[in-house]
Amino acid sequence: MSPPDESGSSIPNDYEIAQSVEKRHIADVVEPFGLDREDLELQGEYKAKVKLDAIERATAEKEDDGKLVLVTGMTPTPLGEGKTVTTVGLGQAFNHIDKDALIAIREPSLGPVFGVKGGAAGGGWSQVLPMEDINLHFTGDLHALTSAHNLVSTMLDNHIKQGNELDIAVNWVNWPRAIDMNDRVLRETVVGLGGDVTGIPREDGFILTAASEMMAVLCLADSLQDLKERVSRIIVAYDEDGEPVTADDIDATGPVTILLRDALKPNVVQTIEGTPAFVHGGPFANIAHGTNSLMADELASSLSEYLVTEAGFGSDLGAEKFMNIVCRFGEMEPDAVTLVASVRALKYHGQEMWPPDLDELEAEDVGMVRRGLANLDKHVRNLQKFGVPVVVAVNRFPGDTDAEVQAVIDHCKDLGIRAAESNVFSDGGEGGVELAEQVVDAAETPSDFTPLYDLDVPIKQKIETIATEIYGADGVEYHGSAEDDIERLTDHGFDDVPICMSKTFHSLSDDPSKKGAPDDWTLEVTEVYPSAGAGFLVALTGDVLTLPGLPSEPAAANMDIDADGTISGLF
Incomplete structure (x- = not known):
């Protein structure tokens, strides 16, 4: 179905437009681009996952991308x-x-x-x-990621409960739980309140699945083996001597990769x-x-x-x-x-x-x-x-x-x-x-792409390059644990990886109230931690929420479904 001509008639809402379009079978849609039906794992008529061997073949056959x-x-x-x-x-x-x-x-x-x-x-x-x-359950990838993330949490707490052979510092567990819902009351929680029955009491919390390192790991992996290797090196806690404890140390690599096998496609x-x-x-x-x-x-x-x-x-x-x-x-x-x-x-x-x-x-x-x-x-x-x-x-x-x-x-x-x-x-x-x-x-114009910084420069220099060159800050101040974090990460050999800044999206600065192109300000970094599986360091600035809450009038409140299955309010 084509868009309306210039008749002056109002455009229907997104859902009505989507429902008015006659969709083609997904195998017919991708066939002109070199993917056959055998290359797909069909999930109904209009969506599919591409098999890993088809990806390997397609990327190997093309000389120039x-x-x-x-x-x-x-x-x-x-x-x-x-x-x-x-x-x-x-x-x-x-x-x-x-x-x-x-x-x-x-x-x-x-x-x-x-x-x-x-x-x-x-x-x-x-x-x-x-x-x-696509906007709801789709092919289940987000559910698989949530389960994989929480399996790590479960195995980590179980390891501590069952004798803590790795001597994990209970107050240095830095792997929260995940949920794919804006449930603000779960940002900060306490677990293990049952003591010997339930587990060791400690502070915990939830993050949105999209904010999980597991999501970043999935999106940066280029094969099943690479996914497995990335999962294995995720740092989930530190021991009493300050040494990292990884997902592999608690035997979570294999089962987590199994849960993500299909989500990778x-x-x-x-x-x-x-x-x-x-x-x-x-x-x-x-x-x-x-x-x-x-x-x-x-x-x-x-x-x-x-x-x-x-x-x-x-x-x-x-x-x-x-x-x-x-x-x-x-x-x-x-x-x-x-x-x-x-x-x-x-x-x-x-x-x-x-x-x-x-x-x-x-x-x-x-x-x-x-x-x-x-x-x-x-x-x-x-x-x-x-x-x-x-x-x-x-x-x-x-x-x-x-x-x-x-x-x-x-x-x-x-x-x-x-x-x-x-x-x-x-x-x-x-x-x-x-x-x-x-x-x-x-x-078609010749270009000369160059990343903004070299990987082998110190962590602070990379952070300060992004702050001054991209955000327009005059410089960077380090608060909280940031200075100690950088020293520890450098000692652990994480000083040669990219920096992933965690910053508000409402402003070029770290203050959401500053609009336009703010000047005469200083970026404040409060913490730096490794996403070792993803392969970068995260620098926290301002008050970025890893688990947002619902607004006073959430979109969900205006959604409904009729007896015939017609959805309203989804946009």
């Missing part, structure tokens, strides 16, 4: 600015200009689905289908226009590295001329980590970056009040748009530091005026930056043709 286009964004409003919509729409638009393209995005977490942001399957006429399956579905889309993995970009699985990227890149993939939140988080972490592990380089902006977000950063009034963003105000351009400009400059061409996509919302959109386009032209209005939400791939042409032009 396709062009890699990364979609990222300016600092978003709490409502999001449409990165996934743009990613899906751009993938569809490539096919309108006779370029074979595949899409790779993250799987939604049930926490945001039922919380503030809703689902993560795109929207309007640029969605991945079946959207209700990338999921493939289709867009509204029939473009294959790999939806696999879902690490958060404000806590972990924020991109879909490396295996999905490698497979899609080997099967098509263009791969369009996405990094979460603003470019200060997702894109920075994609360049400095994912590209290193995947031995790949982006050929172009699409930076998603919106009139709404520019007004958000152009308001001269705190907290920003979201209702005020509805009225036309070109001056407010121009005041917010400082945030967009900073993201552009940051991306240019990696040596990759940038294209700004102005994701148009229904209330945006021509004058507001044109102000952004003209500004980018004055800076010599490629830019295009994107109407993929309302018009599908056809609404992104100009954007796709700009991206092709950028991707």
Whole structure:
């Protein structure tokens, strides 16, 4: 089914659009790209997992990978600015200009689905289908990850209960439990209150599954063996002498890998226009590295001329980590970056009040748009530091005026930056043709991709490089255990790995109240800890929550299902 023409009729909601589209069997969708039905583990007619041996064959057969286009964004409003919509729409638009393209995005977490942001399957006429399956249980990957994570917790506490042969320091257990739901009361808990019967009492807590190192491990593994090796080196606690205790030390490697065996296989579905889309993995970009699985990227890149993939939140988080972490592990380089902006977000950063009034963003105000351009400009400059061409996509919302959109386009032209209005939400791939042409032009331009820092420089230098070069901080202050953490991690040989910053996504700074492009401030790091299985160090800044809570009016409260199975309120 095609998008409506310019008849003036209102666009139905996402679910209604998704239900109106006649989907093709997933085997027919992927067949033109070189995957046969035998390469798939079908999960119904419209979704499948790709077998590991098919991935190995496909990646071995292709001599040259396709062009890699990364979609990222300016600092978003709490409502999001449409990165996934743009990613899906751009993938569809490539096919309108006779370029074979595949899409790779993250799987939604049930926490945001039922919380503030809703689902993560795109929207309007640029969605991945079946959207209700993708936004809910999908193929069970998130459940498998939750079970695998909690199996480690269970075996760890059991080891302590059954004699503690490894001499684990009970107060130095740093492997929490996980849940795929925004249940704030579980952030801080006490376990083992039954003493000899239940276990040793200690403080514990839960994190969102998407925030678990297990998610990062799954998304960075390139084979089953690599997954097993990464699981084995996850640090779950320290002993009384301060030495790391790993998942392998408590005999959790084998059973955890068994639970993740099927979750490792990338999921493939289709867009509204029939473009294959790999939806696999879902690490958060404000806590972990924020991109879909490396295996999905490698497979899609080997099967098509263009791969369009996405990094979460603003470019200060997702894109920075994609360049400095994912590209290193995947031995790949982006050929172009699409930076998603919106009139709404520019007004958000152009308001001269705190907290920003979201209702005020509805009225036309070109001056407010121009005041917010400082945030967009900073993201552009940051991306240019990696040596990759940038294209700004102005994701148009229904209330945006021509004058507001044109102000952004003209500004980018004055800076010599490629830019295009994107109407993929309302018009599908056809609404992104100009954007796709700009991206092709950028991707064909010679580039000189270079990560921001060398791995062999000290931990503090890597942190300070990200803080000053990307966030715009004057420097870094270390509080809490951070100084001791860095000294201990250096002694343990973790000083030659990338840094994964844990920072608010509401601001370029570590203070969510600072909008635009803040200056004259200092980044505060409170803790640094290893994600040894993932292969990076995490530096905590500010008050980033690893288990969000539901808002006063959660999205879940407006969801329902009829007797015939029709869902309402899911977006």
